[in-house]
Amino acid sequence: MNTIHLDNTLPKVFLSKPDLQSDIWRRQVCFEKGNTYLIEAGSGTGKSSLCSFIIGSRQDFEGKILFDGKDTRRLSTKEWSKLRQNNISLLFQELRLFPELTAMENVEIKNSLTHFKSNQEILNWFEALGIADKMTSPVRLMSFGQQQRVAMIRALVQPFDFLLADEPVSHLDEKNSQIMSDIMMEEVRRQGAGVIITSIGKHMALPYNKVFSL
Amino acid sequence: MKLIWKLLRRHISLPQFAGFSLANLFGMLVVMLSLQFYNDVKPLFSEDDGLIRPDFLVLNKRVSALNSMGLGSSGTFTEKELNDLKAQTFTKRVGTFTASQYKVSCSMGIEGLAQFGTEMFFESVPDDFVDVDLSKWHFNEGEDYVPIIIPKTYLSIYNFGFAQSQNLPKISEGIVGMVEMTISMRGNGLHEYIKGRVVGFSTRLNTILVPESFIRWSNERYAPDSDNEPSRIILEVHNPADDSIVDYINEKGYDMEDDKLDSGRMMFFLKLISGIVMLVGMFISLLSFYILMLSIYLLVEKNTEKIRTLLLIGYSPAKVALPYQVLTIGMNATVLLLATLGLSLLRSLYMLNLSTVFPQMNQGSILSATMFGVMLFLLVSLLNITIIRHRINQIWKN
Numbered sequence: 001m002n003t004i005h006l007d008n009t010l011p012k013v014f015l016s017k018p019d020l021q022s023d024i025w026r027r028q029v030c031f032e033k034g035n036t037y038l039i040e041a042g043s044g045t046g047k048s049s050l051c052s053f054i055i056g057s058r059q060d061f062e063g064k065i066l067f068d069g070k071d072t073r074r075l076s077t078k079e080w081s082k083l084r085q086n087n088i089s090l091l092f093q094e095l096r097l098f099p100e101l102t103a104m105e106n107v108e109i110k111n112s113l114t115h116f117k118s119n120q121e122i123l124n125w126f127e128a129l130g131i132a133d134k135m136t137s138p139v140r141l142m143s144f145g146q147q148q149r150v151a152m153i154r155a156l157v158q159p160f161d162f163l164l165a166d167e168p169v170s171h172l173d174e175k176n177s178q179i180m181s182d183i184m185m186e187e188v189r190r191q192g193a194g195v196i197i198t199s200i201g202k203h204m205a206l207p208y209n210k211v212f213s214l
Numbered sequence: 215m216k217l218i219w220k221l222l223r224r225h226i227s228l229p230q231f232a233g234f235s236l237a238n239l240f241g242m243l244v245v246m247l248s249l250q251f252y253n254d255v256k257p258l259f260s261e262d263d264g265l266i267r268p269d270f271l272v273l274n275k276r277v278s279a280l281n282s283m284g285l286g287s288s289g290t291f292t293e294k295e296l297n298d299l300k301a302q303t304f305t306k307r308v309g310t311f312t313a314s315q316y317k318v319s320c321s322m323g324i325e326g327l328a329q330f331g332t333e334m335f336f337e338s339v340p341d342d343f344v345d346v347d348l349s350k351w352h353f354n355e356g357e358d359y360v361p362i363i364i365p366k367t368y369l370s371i372y373n374f375g376f377a378q379s380q381n382l383p384k385i386s387e388g389i390v391g392m393v394e395m396t397i398s399m400r401g402n403g404l405h406e407y408i409k410g411r412v413v414g415f416s417t418r419l420n421t422i423l424v425p426e427s428f429i430r431w432s433n434e435r436y437a438p439d440s441d442n443e444p445s446r447i448i449l450e451v452h453n454p455a456d457d458s459i460v461d462y463i464n465e466k467g468y469d470m471e472d473d474k475l476d477s478g479r480m481m482f483f484l485k486l487i488s489g490i491v492m493l494v495g496m497f498i499s500l501l502s503f504y505i506l507m508l509s510i511y512l513l514v515e516k517n518t519e520k521i522r523t524l525l526l527i528g529y530s531p532a533k534v535a536l537p538y539q540v541l542t543i544g545m546n547a548t549v550l551l552l553a554t555l556g557l558s559l560l561r562s563l564y565m566l567n568l569s570t571v572f573p574q575m576n577q578g579s580i581l582s583a584t585m586f587g588v589m590l591f592l593l594v595s596l597l598n599i600t601i602i603r604h605r606i607n608q609i610w611k612n
């Protein structure tokens with residue numbers, strides 16, 4: 001997949017807002033593979049909605065979203081599953097980890113589906129992100145910042161053309177934020193993928209190709 | 215799969231599943247047991263002696279004092295009466311009894327022992343009314359051997375009446391079948407002998423039966439001039455419990471041989487009762503199925519968020535549904551296994567009692583009831599699989 005094209009896209013809840021000022025909504029926007037994008041937004045501007053629309057979990061929008069020119073509304077369940085396994089990875093703002101599983105198991109549950117990374121590679125990431133000692137602890141016992149890092153690793157153990165990161169570093173300090181963006185960008189470059197990062201203020205310091213204001 | 219299972223088995227309620235399993239086991243057992251019991255007991259009620267099928271009735275005209283004195287009607291059935299009977303809605307087929315019109319006597323004995331003999335008679339019904347292997351039941355002109363079917367009561371009279379009081383050994387059906395009889399036939403100036411052997415015992419027909427071809431040949435040979443209007447007829451009906459049969463027979467003044475209709479009615483009640491019990495069993499199974507589906511729905515409901523996350527990170531609905539499907543199939547299979555075990559256990563208990571009362575009962579098998587159980591299992595599992603998948607698809611679509 002090489003492009004994600006937003007064609008006059010607008011969340012239905014915003015239909016009653018005629019004076020909407022946005023670089024994304026009701027515009028023609030094209031995200032290209034290989035580029036890095038930042039979407040800056042205030043609360044309630046539809047940032048997480050955009051991620052849900054792109055990942056296909058919600059359809060309550062006007063206009064179209066096109067993957068390589070193909071309308072996402074026409075995708076079958078099977079095609080969505082394949083896309084989520086091989087083409088788009090989403091780092092959820094609310095993380096969506098499984099609290100009863102350990103940190104490692106949360107990553108394995110994804111990797112066992114894709115068989116994309118070796119245990120050693122995953123272990124290296126845990127170490128680099130400073131949470132290797134927490135690998136076997138239930139994820140519910142970890143802090144949000146630690147969980148954010150686990151979620152990042154889970155988002156990376158799959159092939160993707162686009163990585164969507166919904167406020168990836170909201171609970172991390174500068175140092176860890178830097179480590180996380182290094183790891184993320186290394187994997188993104190390896191895969192030649194595009195990155196779309198959303199942020200409500202604090203964001204990774206990256207050479208963005210384009211910055212949108214939502 | 216292991217991790218998915220670890221994730222999705224949360225909130226499994228053991229009491230709910232135990233409740234389902236017990237209810238399902240009970241329902242399944244009732245269904246299978248009623249079917250099995252019906253199969254086991256059917257031969258006793260239907261008096262199916264393996265020779266004459268149960269839906270046959272034997273009719274004759276009532277014998278009155280006038281008949282005895284040679285007055286009144288002849289006691290035989292006319293062509294018109296037969297046609298009328300054939301036209302009735304309850305009738306499937308009508309066959310006539312043909313009696314031997316010459317003198318018959320029979321003697322038998324085992325070498326070295328005194329022979330004994332008796333005057334007797336033969337009758338025949340059309341061969342397709344006799345349910346015996348046709349290779350055993352035939353006679354061709356020129357053969358010196360004829361197969362015979364005698365009433366079971368003859369043997370009982372000997373064994374339990376005569377032999378008992380005279381301290382003679384009882385004889386079994388098998389031994390009678392091995393004894394060769396010498397039959398003498400006289401008439402039309404001829405006196406000839408032929409060998410005979412008993413090939414079966416009938417509890418349904420009170421007569422000494424030989425193949426129709428034999429009667430035809432022998433009547434022609436020994437009594438060529440006799441008229442041959444039947445005095446008894448055999449009737450195959452659609453449903454022996456049909457009331458219109460009794461009405462018709464009473465109206466025409468015919469007699470029916472002993473309890474044929476009773477056994478028909480017994481059969482009908484056996485079917486009815488087994489049917490009702492089976493329905494109750496099915497109903498219990500249905501309820502247990504409902505419990506299972508509710509439990510699964512509840513389980514899926516409690517795990518909805520997790521399932522949604524799994525779907526969002528790339529799991530297909532089929533993969534997410536699989537653990538629940540395996541769970542239900544596993545439970546259904548366990549129930550089927552236990553029900554089959556329970557069935558064979560309960561059956562061995564009642565068979566022990568039944569075979570004391572009815573020693574002739576054959577052992578049969580639990581194959582058909584088990585097959586029915588397997589079919590029920592397949593049906594229920596298929597429904598389970600479909601419903602679970604449907605539920606997961608609903609979560610996919612929100």
